[in-house]
Each structure stands twice: as C-alpha cells, then as structure tokens.
Amino acid sequence: MNIAIAGAGLVGRLLALNLLQEGHRIALYDADSAYGEAAAGMTAAGMLALFAELESAESVIFDIGKRSIALWPSLLEQLGIPDAYQQEGSIITAHPQDYRELDHFIATLRAKVAEASEIRMLDAAAIGALEPDLSQHRKAFFIPHEGQVDAQRFMQRAAEYLLEHPLVTWHQRCGVERVEEGSIISGHKSRSYDWVFDSRGLGANVQLDDLRGVRGEVLWVDAPEVRISRPTRMLHPRYKLYIVPRPNHRYIIGATEIETEDKSPVSVRSSLELLSALYSMHTGFAEARIVKSVTNCRPTLRDNLPRIEQYEKMTRINGLYRHGYLMAPAVVEQALNEGIYKMEGVTA
Numbered sequence: 001m002n003i004a005i006a007g008a009g010l011v012g013r014l015l016a017l018n019l020l021q022e023g024h025r026i027a028l029y030d031a032d033s034a035y036g037e038a039a040a041g042m043t044a045a046g047m048l049a050l051f052a053e054l055e056s057a058e059s060v061i062f063d064i065g066k067r068s069i070a071l072w073p074s075l076l077e078q079l080g081i082p083d084a085y086q087q088e089g090s091i092i093t094a095h096p097q098d099y100r101e102l103d104h105f106i107a108t109l110r111a112k113v114a115e116a117s118e119i120r121m122l123d124a125a126a127i128g129a130l131e132p133d134l135s136q137h138r139k140a141f142f143i144p145h146e147g148q149v150d151a152q153r154f155m156q157r158a159a160e161y162l163l164e165h166p167l168v169t170w171h172q173r174c175g176v177e178r179v180e181e182g183s184i185i186s187g188h189k190s191r192s193y194d195w196v197f198d199s200r201g202l203g204a205n206v207q208l209d210d211l212r213g214v215r216g217e218v219l220w221v222d223a224p225e226v227r228i229s230r231p232t233r234m235l236h237p238r239y240k241l242y243i244v245p246r247p248n249h250r251y252i253i254g255a256t257e258i259e260t261e262d263k264s265p266v267s268v269r270s271s272l273e274l275l276s277a278l279y280s281m282h283t284g285f286a287e288a289r290i291v292k293s294v295t296n297c298r299p300t301l302r303d304n305l306p307r308i309e310q311y312e313k314m315t316r317i318n319g320l321y322r323h324g325y326l327m328a329p330a331v332v333e334q335a336l337n338e339g340i341y342k343m344e345g346v347t348a
C-alpha cells in the first residue's frame with residue numbers, strides 16, 4: 001500500500017517503523033526537518049513511569065504502558081540501539097516534612113493497581129545500597145519495572161533509519177494543512193494515498209476541536225560530582241521534580257506542567273523551582289553546568305487520554321499528553337491492528 005503519515009514525531013516515527021515491517025511504501029510529511037526539535041518527542045525525558053503517572057491518571061494507562069514496555073526493546077533493537085532502553089526501576093523520595101504526602105502518593109498507586117504492592121519502602125541503608133549518592137535521604141520508595149528510553153537517541157536514530165530506507169520518502173519542512181480520508185493537503189495541493197495517518201501532535205488542533213497544548217520545561221545539566229543511575233523523583237506539594245540520568249553524568253531535569261500553549265523559553269520562576277529542588281536532592285548539583293533548556297507542549301485531549309480515530313482510509317492518533325513514551329508503541333500497535341488490516345482485500 002502507499003501510505004502517508006502527517007507528522008513524523010514520536011507517533012509518526014513509530015507508525016513508519018511498524019508499517020515498514022509489513023512492506024508498505026511510506027511518505028512522511030513534517031513541518032520540521034528530520035532532525036528538528038519541534039516534536040514533543042524530541043523534548044521528552046523518555047521516562048517509562050508505569051506506576052508513578054497513575055496518581056493523576058486513569059488506570060487504563062497502566063495496561064497500555066505495560067504493553068509498550070514489552071514492545072520498546074524490539075523496536076530499539078530494530079534500530080540497532082538496544083542500549084537506549086533501561087528498565088531498572090525508579091526511586092521516589094521527599095523532604096522529611098513531606099513524608100505524609102509521599103505515603104499518600106504510594107497509597108494512591110496501591111489502590112489503583114494490584115501490581116503496585118511490589119513498590120518497596122527504602123530506609124537510609126537500603127537507599128544507600130541502591131543509589132549511594134542518595135544516601136542522605138532517610139526514606140524513599142523503589143518502584144520496580146519503571147525505566148526510560150533515551151528519547152533523543154530514539155528520535156535521531158529513527159530519523160536516520162527512515163531516511164535511508166528505500167521504501168520511505170520524507171517530505172521535510174512540509175507543513176500539512178489538512179488530513180482527509182485517503183488524502184494529504186499540503187501547500188494547497190491534495191495528494192491521494194491508499195491510507196493516511198494523522199499524527200501531527202499539537203499541529204492537528206486545526207482538525208481536533210478538543211486538542212490543547214500543556215507546556216513543559218526541562219533543563220539539561222552536566223554534573224560530574226553526581227552519580228545517580230535510575231530515574232529519580234522528588235515529591236513536593238507545589239512541584240514535582242524528576243531527574244533522568246543519561247550517559248556521562250548528564251541529567252534531564254523536569255518538568256513543569258502549565259496549562260498554556262506558550263512555547264517561549266524557560267521562565268525564571270520555573271528554573272528557580274526546578275533547580276532549588278534539584279540542589280536539595282543532592283548538593284553535588286551545585287557545581288553542575290546547565291547545558292540546555294527546552295520548552296515544548298504536550299498534545300492533550302479533554303480527558304487527558306490517548307485517542308485513536310478510525311475512518312475510511314484514515315487513522316488519527318493523538319492525545320499522548322505526558323505519557324507518549326510510555327504509551328505510543330502500544331497505541332500504535334492497537335491502531336494498526338484495528339484499522340488498516342480491516343480493509344477488504346488487504347492482507348498483512
């Protein structure tokens with residue numbers, strides 16, 4: 001089949017990788033370049049926060065997330081970057097005055113899914129054994145099964161793979177005005193395909209009434225004095241901090257969550273909040289260097305849940321919100337299973 005994908009961000013790249021395995025010919029359209037930073041998928045920390053996201057989300061994301069976690073290793077293997085995946089659990093801690101909130105947070109997770117009973121409380125000695133650099137904290141919880149995908153490596157390597165593939169045409173810097181059943185409208189021209197996918201993230205808001213952007217700000221720091229090996233969260237009544245380790249003492253610090261589609265640079269207030277929480281986590285961050293700050297918007301629907309819309313010759317996928325890496329592989333799998341292969345006369 002000749003298939004077009006509008007929006008080559010996280011969902012678009014995963015769609016293309018899956019469809020190529022079935023031998024389809026793919027045309028990718030993106031308003032940005034293949035290595036650009038416009039996609040939220042390029043900003044993301046890539047945490048696979050299976051349990052920790054449940055506090056403020058529906059338990060359905062747990063099942064979707066579990067499936068995605070099973071799918072990521074083979075996807076990254078296909079791209080030749082299996083080491084971009086880490087699943088060694090995560091840690092959540094708090095300041096002593098916030099331990100009640102921390103206990104409440106864990107109790108909420110346990111009430112939502114049975115598997116959360118595997119979450120383990122850690123005292124100072126147990127924290128020190130797991131993450132020696134966090135041993136000044138007296139209480140934390142270890143959340144098993146959580147992990148991370150190196151989001152930027154995935155996005156970059158997927159771009160290289162797709163650009164080199166003989167069945168792929170990538171229309172870079174080519175904005176799509178509309179996606180209709182069986183056609184892509186770009187530059188006021190309509191082009192027909194056997195099937196089209198709309199995965200433009202926030203860029204689909206012209207055709208999805210209830211789509212909004214939720215601003216997120218992250219900082220990248222190089223901290224040679226700090227050795228934290230797992231995604232680590234700090235619970236705080238006013239903000240939630242996470243630290244996602246990358247190779248060579250680099251850490252992604254995030255993320256704010258603000259109800260606006262403003263993508264302007266990181267604010268002073270957000271920087272102060274993120275950095276003071278960071279410093280309280282480990283004093284070794286005092287001498288860290290801030291190497292990058294990034295802002296983007298999470299594509300979010302009214303119910304904060306992902307949505308697959310199936311039409312004749314068209315599928316829309318959107319609303320991955322703050323869980324794109326946690327959910328996209330399973331959402332894409334479901335969209336392909338229930339949509340394209342239902343077409344009469346088409347065999348996968």
Ligand SMILES: Cc1cc2nc3c(=O)[nH]c(=O)nc-3n(C[C@H](O)[C@H](O)[C@H](O)COP(=O)(O)OP(=O)(O)OC[C@H]3O[C@@H](n4cnc5c(N)ncnc54)[C@H](O)[C@@H]3O)c2cc1C
Pocket residue numbers: 006007008009010011012029030031032038039040041042043044045046047048049174175176177199200201202203204215216217218254255295296297298299317318319320321322323324325326327
């Ligand atoms: C700060 C931040 C941190 C995050 N951290 C995490 C995390 O740790 N874990 C996690 O699971 N998720 C995280 N996310 C969420 C995740 O990044 C998103 O859910 C995911 O990227 C959404 O995927 P998408 O493909 O729908 O959109 P995107 O990745 O944004 O891709 C959309 C693509 O469509 C293109 N496009 C837009 N308009 C047009 C147009 N008109 N024509 C053609 N192309 C167009 C864009 O250029 C882009 O390439 C984070 C998001 C942010 C902002």
